[in-house]
Amino acid sequence: MTDLPTVSITGIGACTPWGxxxxxxxxxxxxxxxxxxxxxxxxxxxxxxxxxxxxxxxxRASDLALRAAGPALRxxxxxxxxLDDRDEEFAEAVATVVSTGYGALENVCxxxxxxxxxxxxxxxxxxxxxxxxxxxxxxxxxxxxxxGPCLTLCDGPPSGIDxxxxxxxxxxxxxxxxxxxxxxxPDTAPVARLLxxxxxxxxxxxxxxxxxxxxxxxxxxxxxxxxGGYARRPDPAxxxxxxxxxxxxxxxxxxxxxxxxxxxxxxxxxxxxxGGEAARSVDLAVRLGRSAGALGVLQCAVAxxxxxxxxxxxxxxCCGGAADEGAAxxxxxxxxxxxxxxxxxxxxxxxxxxxxxxxxx
Amino acid sequence: xxxxxxxxxxxxxxxxxxxAIFGALCAGRGGLAELRAFDRGRFRATAAYEIDDRxxxxxxxxxxxxxxxCDAIRQALDGAxxxxxxxxxxxxxxxxxxxxxxxxxxxxxxAPLAPSGLYFGPALRxxxxxxxxxxxxxxxxxxxxxxxxxxxxIALGQAETVVVAGxxxxxxSAFGAIDRVxxxxxxxxxxxxxxxxxxxxxxxxxxVVVRASGGHHxxxxxxxxxxxxxxxxxxxxxxxxxxxxxxIRDAHARAGVKAGDIDLVMLHGxxxxxxxxxxMAALAEVFAGRATLPYVTAIKSMTGHTCGGSGLLSLVxxxxxxxxxxxxxxxxxxxxxxxxxxxxxxxxxxxxxxxRTVQIDAFGFGGLxxxxxxxxxxx
Numbered sequence: 133m134t135d136l137p138t139v140s141i142t143g144i145g146a147c148t149p150w151g152x153x154x155x156x157x158x159x160x161x162x163x164x165x166x167x168x169x170x171x172x173x174x175x176x177x178x179x180x181x182x183x184x185x186x187x188x189x190x191x192r193a194s195d196l197a198l199r200a201a202g203p204a205l206r207x208x209x210x211x212x213x214x215l216d217d218r219d220e221e222f223a224e225a226v227a228t229v230v231s232t233g234y235g236a237l238e239n240v241c242x243x244x245x246x247x248x249x250x251x252x253x254x255x256x257x258x259x260x261x262x263x264x265x266x267x268x269x270x271x272x273x274x275x276x277x278x279x280g281p282c283l284t285l286c287d288g289p290p291s292g293i294d295x296x297x298x299x300x301x302x303x304x305x306x307x308x309x310x311x312x313x314x315x316x317x318p319d320t321a322p323v324a325r326l327l328x329x330x331x332x333x334x335x336x337x338x339x340x341x342x343x344x345x346x347x348x349x350x351x352x353x354x355x356x357x358x359x360g361g362y363a364r365r366p367d368p369a370x371x372x373x374x375x376x377x378x379x380x381x382x383x384x385x386x387x388x389x390x391x392x393x394x395x396x397x398x399x400x401x402x403x404x405x406x407g408g409e410a411a412r413s414v415d416l417a418v419r420l421g422r423s424a425g426a427l428g429v430l431q432c433a434v435a436x437x438x439x440x441x442x443x444x445x446x447x448x449x450c451c452g453g454a455a456d457e458g459a460a461x462x463x464x465x466x467x468x469x470x471x472x473x474x475x476x477x478x479x480x481x482x483x484x485x486x487x488x489x490x491x492x493x
Numbered sequence: 494x495x496x497x498x499x500x501x502x503x504x505x506x507x508x509x510x511x512x513a514i515f516g517a518l519c520a521g522r523g524g525l526a527e528l529r530a531f532d533r534g535r536f537r538a539t540a541a542y543e544i545d546d547r548x549x550x551x552x553x554x555x556x557x558x559x560x561x562x563c564d565a566i567r568q569a570l571d572g573a574x575x576x577x578x579x580x581x582x583x584x585x586x587x588x589x590x591x592x593x594x595x596x597x598x599x600x601x602x603x604a605p606l607a608p609s610g611l612y613f614g615p616a617l618r619x620x621x622x623x624x625x626x627x628x629x630x631x632x633x634x635x636x637x638x639x640x641x642x643x644x645x646x647i648a649l650g651q652a653e654t655v656v657v658a659g660x661x662x663x664x665x666s667a668f669g670a671i672d673r674v675x676x677x678x679x680x681x682x683x684x685x686x687x688x689x690x691x692x693x694x695x696x697x698x699x700x701v702v703v704r705a706s707g708g709h710h711x712x713x714x715x716x717x718x719x720x721x722x723x724x725x726x727x728x729x730x731x732x733x734x735x736x737x738x739x740x741i742r743d744a745h746a747r748a749g750v751k752a753g754d755i756d757l758v759m760l761h762g763x764x765x766x767x768x769x770x771x772x773m774a775a776l777a778e779v780f781a782g783r784a785t786l787p788y789v790t791a792i793k794s795m796t797g798h799t800c801g802g803s804g805l806l807s808l809v810x811x812x813x814x815x816x817x818x819x820x821x822x823x824x825x826x827x828x829x830x831x832x833x834x835x836x837x838x839x840x841x842x843x844x845x846x847x848x849r850t851v852q853i854d855a856f857g858f859g860g861l862x863x864x865x866x867x868x869x870x871x872x
């Protein structure tokens with residue numbers, strides 16, 4: 133195929149223990165402490181889509197996802213097309229891609245408890261779809277009437293980055309004009325029992341809007357960053373090297389194995405090519421704790437915001453490769469994010485950094 | 494992008510490989526039996542289409558969905574003449590429940606579970622050296638979602654060979670939730686029958702090897718012409734006819750076929766009152782204007798609803814049906830619903846059928862729709 137469009141991030145939302153909302157508001161607390169945040173794109177404000185949280189029958193993962201999705205749609209300037217001034221043709225062309233490893237466990241384990249105590253008659257009739265791993269995507273698409281393809285990915289650590297890859301493929305193959313990408317992991321009772329207390333457990337979500345860059349510019353939206361190379365390889369170092377063959381300004385390393393000693397997430401220790409010589413490492417995994425399928429989306433959200441703010445021209449996000457003790461892992465994924473070409477209005481000045489090399493002019 | 498299916502594998506309640514399953518389907522032989530591992534006193538429905546492979550009657554074991562998945566993939570690789578090394582080959586596993594049955598057993602203290610046990614990737618790496626596993630958990634449309642993703646990978650030059658699979662084991666949470674929500678208590682899954690009373694779950698796994706047409710010298714079991722995808726964005730469990738119609742038209746457009754080209758539709762056909770009526774009404778609308786309507790059949794009448802893998806199992810059945818010129822019957826169909834009027838309904842196995850192009854429907858909770866169009870191998 134020829135003339136494949138460049139796909140960009142045009143909206144960012146997040147709901148984490150450190151912040152909730154669009155752009156810098158949602159990612160507050162996850163950004164490097166020395167950043168001059170004045171250069172970061174502000175939250176557009178408003179509450180479109182955020183007004184029905186905590187529905188009685190909805191699980192925590194779905195709630196967290198909705199609390200990230202609303203701000204991301206608002207940030208991209210698309211919430212109106214799906215809600216108040218609904219454009220049905222557009223809604224039919226919005227894909228949803230969710231990455232979650234633990235999303236449905238709360239519902240499944242609660243149902244088993246109910247059946248053990250009583251019988252199936254004691255289950256809520258509203259939960260039939262909630263036993264599927266797809267439950268988050270189900271609630272999100274219903275909330276916004278999103279009618280493009282809806283994909284849920286459940287491969288644990290690499291899934292967050294995979295989600296952006298598949299969203300881009302859906303767009304490039306003309307299955308969608310835009311995609312809402314969500315990474316979510318809830319800290320529920322089954323997750324606590326499964327993961328234990330060896331490391332903090334993440335509880336939150338990030339959401340991104342992906343669109344063809346040209347289409348975004350044509351409607352007056354400003355891309356945060358373009359999606360670059362993507363690779364899936366047996367381990368993080370190989371994936372990073374395959375995704376970007378030049379050093380990145382920002383390196384977002386994968387989660388380290390929690391049950392093994394001496395995690396090696398520094399680029400110098402573990403990675404060549406794209407990751408190894410990166411100017412600066414922003415290790416979200418250390419901050420978030422065990423974040424499985426959410427990490428990759430959070431990494432790309434932070435990278436997009438920093439690239440847009442002028443702190444970097446390129447970033448390399450990498451997830452996966454962290455196995456349980458004695459078990460195989462499912463491989464690793466890496467994705468490069470690049471500053472859109474040319475001068476971008478509104479990017480007034482670079483963000484000061486206290487380490488690494490200066491951002492290129 | 495037209496892609497070849499070069500190898501096929503499947504496991505279900507009615508057979509341990511595609512040919513055995515197809516033979517049972519053509520013979521009208523289903524896998525319905527009393528619930529084997531759950532406490533039948535906790536549910537209104539007491540039957541399912543289970544695979545009878547548990548080591549002890551009345552008990553259950555973890556990891557069955559993964560075991561069948563590996564079995565189906567091995568069969569597909571053998572059929573394609575490939576070795577069992579999937580290093581670098583993408584494997585897409587469509588599933589509704591993943592290993593959630595293992596989670597249920599673990600939650601009750603009946604089996605251990607490590608975090609990596611939630612995912613198929615580690616097991617496929619151990620078994621096949623696979624490091625590029627994707628698990629599209631798009632409910633019961635999942636394996637046809639996987640097929641769309643696979644053909645996209647090939648179309649974009651991101652892969653030359655892809656394994657598409659589906660697998661699901663019965664989970665108590667889903668069986669219970671469906672038991673709770675259905676008005677009547679089904680004793681069998683009877684698609685399109687006026688007296689149908691609902692869906693019953695089945696079990697199984699299925700896998701195929703997908704390659705770019707013309708880009709290999711291996712065997713060809715059939716071809717995928719195109720897959721359409723969408724989502725209702727409307728209701729958690731209630732399907733939308735117009736949305737299903739949109740998915741079908743998308744599939745036809747991507748496949749480069751017209752409604753008049755379809756000889757047979759492998760229905761999603763879950764045997765619930767609303768699903769069957771909605772699916773048939775959508776088909777009637779898409780096929781309006783044809784002099785004769787195509788045949789339709791529904792293998793869930795014999796396999797039960799095998800959930801994430803069900804669409805791909807229908808696809809494998811479609812390719813075998815094209816090759817054999819035989820259409821499996823809709824078991825248990827006595828008095829068809831009004832919405833099925835005019836369609837070819839195989840009450841018994843249809844033989845001598847000239848089938849060129851077949852449509853496969855797969856729909857999931859949350860309003861997920863996937864529709865594939867396949868054709869036979871070139872002669």
